[in-house]
Amino acid sequence: MSDSLLFGVTVLDLTQGVSGPYAAKLMADYGAAVIKVERPGAGDVMRRAGPFPGDLPHLEKSGSFLYLNTNKRGLTLNLATVSGQRILRALAAKADILIESSHPGEMESWGLGYDALRSINPSLVMASVSNFGQTGPYRDYEMTEIIAYATGVSMHCTGVPDREPLKLGGSAALMQAGNLAAAVIIGAWFGVAATGEGEYIDYSLMESQAATVDRNGACLMAVSYSGEPTFRRVFSRRFNVLPFGAYPCADGYAHFTGAQAAWWPNFCDVVGLPEWKTDPRFIGPNFSNVENAEIVDEGFLPWILSKTKHEVMVECEGFAGTPINTMEDIVHDPHFRQRGFFVAINHPVAGSFEYPGAQFNPAKAPWRAGRAPLLGEHTEAILRELGYSRQDLVKLTQAGVI
Structure with missing residues (x-):
């Protein structure tokens, strides 16, 4: 759509997993033309991660993959082959951004490192999204969500004293890393407009977690100042008589944050x-x-036990009471519904489901909803755009290139 924020930007997405695909998804959702490059036959690992409708695994029905790859075109390409590398170079010559998540050094071993690609496209922005970065003693180590949360300091600060540290549920660290990666990459792309020169970004998931989540950055600086840590796991403290923390209610839990004496009269009336x-x-x-x-x-327990989470939030005007929402609560929340946050997207294999929508929705450059690609769905069309004939495609398929 010509009115989209990133209309005219071409992105090659060679990533898999969570962080890289999410970064590329954000670009695609706001108008960039993103080509998702996957391995022939296997595809992105998230195609096998689920959740699946009816809990029946299927390469085209993974909820994780479908969400992380909206609005992208799909290309299968074996980059370990000479022909696959030739095709990737042809695509990179016309691209604005390339984002990849291979093991450090792998792109260079294929002749697809930044120096090689810059020689054919000097304005290319290339980002390598890896676990620990392209250099350093940990560069070849593997990572999962809990490892990202643990090595990036956040896990040390989560939980209660005298117990083992905890992590947040879901993929908070990896999704946060994808958010930041998208911002950094788009920032570099804007820089090209000023200088005409491309940029290489060595993006470490561990470093993004260590420097940005909660107060990590400031606390790491404090260690440099004094040699002493300034953030330890502590119990949430109650400073006054107002309710503080999680309390049971009629259909789950609600949370209260008692802070100001001015809230006390409102609380008593409610x-x-x-x-x-x-x-x-x-x-x-x-x-x-x-x-x-x-x-x-x-004294107030009988009141809260008689209220639903939503009633607690509605009635707690003048002091801080809020529902502790479940996924189901969010899906049916009238606020999200009125704002049109959830959007129905139809997929030819998975079917029609509601997806979480835009993080923000500019009035003059609206977010767009489009489905994730089937494995290799647009391979023929993309290669024909590069000048390959149908006969060429047959040979490439037989050789395991596409």
Whole structure:
């Protein structure tokens, strides 16, 4: 679409897994022409990761793959072959951005490293998204989500004292890395407009986690200042009598953050205990007397147990009470529904499902919804655009190149 933010930008996506494909997905969703390059027959590892409809594995039905690769065209290409490398060079000569996630040194071994590709396209922005970076003693180590979370410091800060550290659920570290990678790559692409020269980005998943999540960056600097860590796992502290933390409600849990004395009258009215507004146990200096917090918890528990999570949020005007949502809660949330966050996308094999939509939706350059490609779906069309004949395609298929 000509009104999209990245209309006219061509991206070669040679990545697999989570971070790289998510970065390329964000570019595709906002208008870039992204070609997803996968191994013939096997494809991206996420095609086998699920979840699957009916829990039946299928290369074209993985929810993870379908989400991470929306709006892309699909090409299968064996980069370990001379013919595959020749095709990739032809594509790179016309591309604005190339993003890859192979093992460090592998692209160079195929003659597809940045120096080689820059010689045929000086304005190319190339990003290598790897576990620990292209250099250093850990460059060849493998990584999973929990390893990213652990090596990047965040796991050390998650959990409670005197227990083992914990990680966040899902793929928070890898998705965050993909978000940042997209921003860095697009920033480099804007730089090309100013200088005319391309750029190479050595993007480390571990470093992106260590430097950006929560207060990691500032705390790492503090270690340099004093040699002492400044962030340790601690219990969430309660500083006053207002409810603080997670509490059970009629259909799950709600969370309260008691912070300001100004919230106390609103809280008392909402939970049906207006007499507490003038109770000396909870006002004045005693507002900060956490020894009385247990009395408050016992007093307002009947109210919260009678409320659903959504009712808690709606009724807690004037103080901080919010639902602890499940995935199902989010899908049916009226706020998300009214804003059109979920979009239906039809896939020829997987069928029609609702997908999470745009992180942001510019009014003049709207986000677009398009499905992920079938494995190698656009191989013929892309190669024909490069001048290959049908006979050439037959030979390339027989040779295991495409």
